[in-house]
Amino acid sequence: MTPELITFAGSVDGIRHAIQAGATHVILDDPAISCRSYQDPDPKRLDTLDRLLHATEQYPNCIFSVNCDKLFHTHEFDLLDRVIARILDSPVRWMRVQDIGAMAYIAEHEPAIRIILNTEMGNANAQSMAAFSQTATRQVLGNELPVAAIKTIQKTVDTQYELMVHGPILLQYSYRRYLGSLMETERVIQGSIDDTDYPGRHFPVLDNRHGHFMFFYMDRCLLGYSSVVLGLNLSGWIVDGRGQSDAYLTTALSAYRHCLDAQTTGDAKPVQAVSPRPLKPMFFLVNNTDQERQAERDGLVLGTVIDVIKGDCIHVTLCEPFRGFQAPPRLLLPQHDRHQPYASIPPVHTLTGEPCTTAEPGDIIQLPWIKGASPKAVLVV
Numbered sequence: 001m002t003p004e005l006i007t008f009a010g011s012v013d014g015i016r017h018a019i020q021a022g023a024t025h026v027i028l029d030d031p032a033i034s035c036r037s038y039q040d041p042d043p044k045r046l047d048t049l050d051r052l053l054h055a056t057e058q059y060p061n062c063i064f065s066v067n068c069d070k071l072f073h074t075h076e077f078d079l080l081d082r083v084i085a086r087i088l089d090s091p092v093r094w095m096r097v098q099d100i101g102a103m104a105y106i107a108e109h110e111p112a113i114r115i116i117l118n119t120e121m122g123n124a125n126a127q128s129m130a131a132f133s134q135t136a137t138r139q140v141l142g143n144e145l146p147v148a149a150i151k152t153i154q155k156t157v158d159t160q161y162e163l164m165v166h167g168p169i170l171l172q173y174s175y176r177r178y179l180g181s182l183m184e185t186e187r188v189i190q191g192s193i194d195d196t197d198y199p200g201r202h203f204p205v206l207d208n209r210h211g212h213f214m215f216f217y218m219d220r221c222l223l224g225y226s227s228v229v230l231g232l233n234l235s236g237w238i239v240d241g242r243g244q245s246d247a248y249l250t251t252a253l254s255a256y257r258h259c260l261d262a263q264t265t266g267d268a269k270p271v272q273a274v275s276p277r278p279l280k281p282m283f284f285l286v287n288n289t290d291q292e293r294q295a296e297r298d299g300l301v302l303g304t305v306i307d308v309i310k311g312d313c314i315h316v317t318l319c320e321p322f323r324g325f326q327a328p329p330r331l332l333l334p335q336h337d338r339h340q341p342y343a344s345i346p347p348v349h350t351l352t353g354e355p356c357t358t359a360e361p362g363d364i365i366q367l368p369w370i371k372g373a374s375p376k377a378v379l380v381v
Helices: 012-020 047-058 074-088 100-109 126-132 147-156 178-183 223-230 246-262 269-273 289-298
Strands: 004-009 025-028 063-067 094-097 114-117 138-140 160-167 170-174 189-194 202-208 211-215 219-221 236-239 301-309 313-318 330-333 338-341 364-368 378-380
Touching: 004 012, 004 246, 012 025, 012 047, 012 246, 025 047, 047 063, 047 074, 074 094, 074 100, 094 100, 100 114, 126 147, 147 160, 160 223, 160 246, 178 202, 223 246, 236 246, 246 269
Parallel strands: 004 025, 004 236, 025 063, 063 094, 094 114, 114 138, 138 160, 160 236
Antiparallel strands: 160 219, 170 211, 189 202, 202 211, 301 313, 301 378, 313 364, 330 338, 330 378
16 A cells, blocks of 8 residues: 655645645644644634634645644643644644644543554564554654664554654754744744864754754755655655755655556655755665765765674664675774774675575575774775
8 A cells, every 4th residue: 555645844835845746745834733843833722723624625635734842841731632623624634643642631531532642752662563553553763773673673563654754854952942032923934053173064053942953964864765765564654844945845745656656666756856955765764974974985885784794794773675785894893993994795694594686675694704894884885
């Protein structure tokens, strides 16, 4: 079954644009209950939600969910009751939450509402996902999970999963408004923090009534690895274009729509052309950003070492297709910041010991041990 292509909309026009660009599931984003909204919220009103829910009646073939991912204090559950009441008066039956208390409250008081749990950070193991699956119908996989870990979780916990295939990576959140307090305003503040040690790295920040958010200077983009994502058989692919231009969101949605329809790998170049930030696959493939960047200057990053048996072999998780070596590969050793080359083209095997001449991203291959090899070293060709 083809995954839903999911994105956010904070206006009636936004719903229309998203569907025209290929979205099949639209997340309704009211700033009063959506903590990462770029709109100014009125905490006492749900006017935006009312307009969005009314507009859904024009699109009977589209799936809609209400984003309610704010963190609730005990005195705020009357707001949650008002959100639930509005949903029950509409055709929409999906809610997205990250507050575990809110999830339990919804399940107890209105079991007809289906819950999508998106904890943003955390929930990165099969044990927590198994526990939450008793209440949540779906869960959004964490952005820090590499593809190999996702496959393991799917085998362990049989539930519906979504994955953000494109969008910003949250680095830091605080309920305290750092910029709002400094500038003495309650309005939404957008900006960036520059890394003086690495010129050109601009970390976006968002400051609103829900708190302070800082994001990575690169955005996640899995267009070049969409064939790998297709193999995961997810329920939904999320494209988060909040805070970006209409051209950015439309271009990204259209690109992923093509991947889903053609069941093929996409091209990130058109999206990069309208993106203000670099686009990378991030932790989906490897978890060593700076190390990967250094290796890319010297060759193609093929994968990352995940296990070393000294004197015997090493295991490498691939982030690129493997079609055999044309020359001896090298390891970039993180502890020494240098390359360690193989003296000759090494034999390659699968985990079961079979000779391996071809493998795909996410697969694990076995190579002979080489002096200096350690977990997190990068295999370069």
